[in-house]
Amino acid sequence: MTTRAPRRDAVENRAGILDAARTALASDPHASVDAIARSAGLSRRTLYGHFDDRDALIRELIANGAQRFNAIAESVTDADARLALARLTALLWQEAAHVQVAAALALDEAHVEHTAEALAPLRRTVANLARRGQDDGSFRTDLAAPTLARLIEEMARTVVARTDADSPGAANVAVRTVLSIAGLSWRETDALLAAHPEFVAAETGA
Template identity: 85%
Template sequence: MATRAPRADALANRAGILNAARTALTTDPQASVDVIARGAGLSRRTLYGHFDDRDTLIRELIVIGAQRFNAIAESIADADAQLALARLAARLWHEAAHVQFAAVLALDEAHVEHTAEALAPLRRAVDDLVRRGQDDGSFRTDLAAPTLARLIEEMARTVVARTDAASAGAADLAVRTVLSIAGLSWREADALLAAHPDIAETAA
């Protein structure tokens, strides 16, 4: 027997709940199910018809956000490893700055395991990029590739979780910090970013 497609109103309700959750959590990361349901113009019962509990709803937001981050990783096609890392950092920063509330929730210890699973494609992309940069001599080689990739990831976690992430100059600092961890000097980072001003424009 064929599975019946969800009704249009059910799909609309689910989308409304997710949008209301984004709005509510932007103001208050601890926003309750009641607040989210009211924001969607629905009852708690209707919300629970779509999501078992608040954590299930948050995990759905994490998955949606992860899909966007993973797509960004897949879009980076620069052959130069340094340029690819700078562009990846800038584009991820730009996305995270617009959904910082979700990023903070995703990096919370209660959800970090689920987040790691959802972001597996992005993590593989970073691992591959680090190995490529080490192989061609453009990244530091005093650290094993998995260790260097994790250092880059941990720096990203720290920056995204900061409440002043949208402040002036923060994006440029984030990109430069990633490049520094990869082994570039500040002069090398300067030269790379000066040669590719579109990277800074992406991160702004």
């Protein structure tokens, strides 16, 4: 049996709902389905034709953001675990700044389980980096690799949640914080960033 492709207007309506949801939730994280539908120029009934409920809509926003984060994780191929972690953090920070709504929703405790599942490829990358860094002696070894990876994740969540993405030096703070948790001293981080200024160059316009 051949599956019929969605009609073009249905695809456009769904994309419009997602865009409207990002806009509405950016202004009000608790925006209702009615507010999102109005923002999309659609009826509540039409919105429910695409999403069963508000949570389903939010889950798709998170999934879309997760796909972008996972693609970034796959793109980081530095052999040096320190460089890989710094690059991954900088790139993820830049992406989070562009999709702040999805990032904020992903950090909401109500969606942690779904977020963890959607970000499984990224989490595997962080776990592998923690193990590699410990094996080559560049990361702290007083903690088991899975514990270190979890600490890195939690610190990254805290930085994203508590730092204004538009503030000067935000990416610098994110990279330095994550490297500190991994076990680098501030002097080691200074040297790394001096040798690779591209990690935080985007926010300074360099």
